[in-house]
Amino acid sequence: MANPQPAILTNLTKYQWYTHLSRVEGADLGIIKAALRQLREDCGPMGVTQAVNACVLFGPTLLADLTDDIPDDFQKYPGYESPDGKIAKGTQEELLIWLHSEDKDLCWEAQFKFRNAVAGHMTVARETPTFIYRNSLDLTGFIDGTGNPAPEDQHDRGIVADGEPGAGGSFCIAQRWVHDLKYFNGLSLEDQENVFGRTKDDSTKLAVQVPTSHLSHVELREGTTADESTPKRGEMVRRSTPYAFHDGTVGLYFMGFSKTQAVLRERMEAMYGMSGNARDAITDYSTPASGSYYFAPSAETLDAALA
Numbered sequence: 001m002a003n004p005q006p007a008i009l010t011n012l013t014k015y016q017w018y019t020h021l022s023r024v025e026g027a028d029l030g031i032i033k034a035a036l037r038q039l040r041e042d043c044g045p046m047g048v049t050q051a052v053n054a055c056v057l058f059g060p061t062l063l064a065d066l067t068d069d070i071p072d073d074f075q076k077y078p079g080y081e082s083p084d085g086k087i088a089k090g091t092q093e094e095l096l097i098w099l100h101s102e103d104k105d106l107c108w109e110a111q112f113k114f115r116n117a118v119a120g121h122m123t124v125a126r127e128t129p130t131f132i133y134r135n136s137l138d139l140t141g142f143i144d145g146t147g148n149p150a151p152e153d154q155h156d157r158g159i160v161a162d163g164e165p166g167a168g169g170s171f172c173i174a175q176r177w178v179h180d181l182k183y184f185n186g187l188s189l190e191d192q193e194n195v196f197g198r199t200k201d202d203s204t205k206l207a208v209q210v211p212t213s214h215l216s217h218v219e220l221r222e223g224t225t226a227d228e229s230t231p232k233r234g235e236m237v238r239r240s241t242p243y244a245f246h247d248g249t250v251g252l253y254f255m256g257f258s259k260t261q262a263v264l265r266e267r268m269e270a271m272y273g274m275s276g277n278a279r280d281a282i283t284d285y286s287t288p289a290s291g292s293y294y295f296a297p298s299a300e301t302l303d304a305a306l307a
């Protein structure tokens with residue numbers, strides 16, 4: 001049986017650090033592999049018992065150069081645009097190093113060591129340090145994560161099944177959303193709750209979902225979206241956390257895992273009203289500054305690819 005990289009499904013720790021990189025012309029793959037081996041050794045493979053949880057994720061081009069264990073239907077992030085011109089731009093890179101730990105300094109140290117080890121072979125396209133805010137709140141004050149599958153179901157929902165290409169791996173969407181909190185905080189409580197389709201104080205699902213509510217777009221069901229009379233389908237495991245930059249830019253670093261990429265694409269197209277539906281109200285106050293799709297191979301495939 002192939003096992004997922006432990007950082008994905010283990011409890012999320014307080015601080016995260018996202019570093020996106022791509023190869024430069026003439027990059028030496030041997031040096032990149034050696035740096036990844038060292039990073040994994042430094043962080044340790046054992047989940048919460050380790051100081052830093054490290055997850056290594058690849059874009060389609062780098063994955064194809066490292067292994068033959070390629071999952072079905074793995075595409076690069078295309079970018080999305082609503083009929084009225086709201087844009088989620090595509091910023092696909094080749095490698096994402098996702099670290100999380102109770103200690104922010106250790107996240108910094110691990111990524112700093114890695115980026116120095118690949119200097120001259122990869123360039124850092126962007127990085128974002130993030131944090132858990134109170135009881136897993138988004139910066140709007142809404143609880144983020146309520147509808148996640150129960151912990152015991154997350155492996156089944158988020159990880160490619162044994163016997164399939166890419167078994168033990170997971171598809172990922174990574175985006176840095178920028179919030180206009182002034183706009184959001186200017187909405188009435190009722191309008192704020194209708195943005196998500198849940199209450200603000202305890203995340204209770206609203207009985208009536210307006211067509212623009214977030215849940216009307218992302219709570220996929222066998223029947224109508226968000227309609228609890230039919231079972232959920234295409235679930236995903238979210239690990240999103242907020243960030244705040246010194247220049248005042250704030251928002252949510254959206255990080256989600258699933259066992260097929262199609263359900264991630266379906267949700268993005270729905271949120272951007274690309275299927276003839278109303279656009280998600282989230283996009284009235286928040287815009288992604290970056291967006292990429294990655295695949296996190298199983299621990300065993302990663303071991304073999306980096307050997």
Ligand code: HEM
Nearest residue numbers: 138142143144145146147148177196218219252267268286
């Ligand atoms: C600014 C960006 C976003 C914010 C602030 C946000 C916030 C939220 C909140 C507050 C909830 C309700 C509580 C919960 O279940 O966690 C939720 C649910 C959810 N969101 Fe988002 N979200 C964002 C983007 C996205 C994106 C891009 C996707 C998928 C591509 C997504 C997928 C989901 C899913 C699957 C659920 C749970 C639905 C269910 O109950 O089955 N979200 N989100």
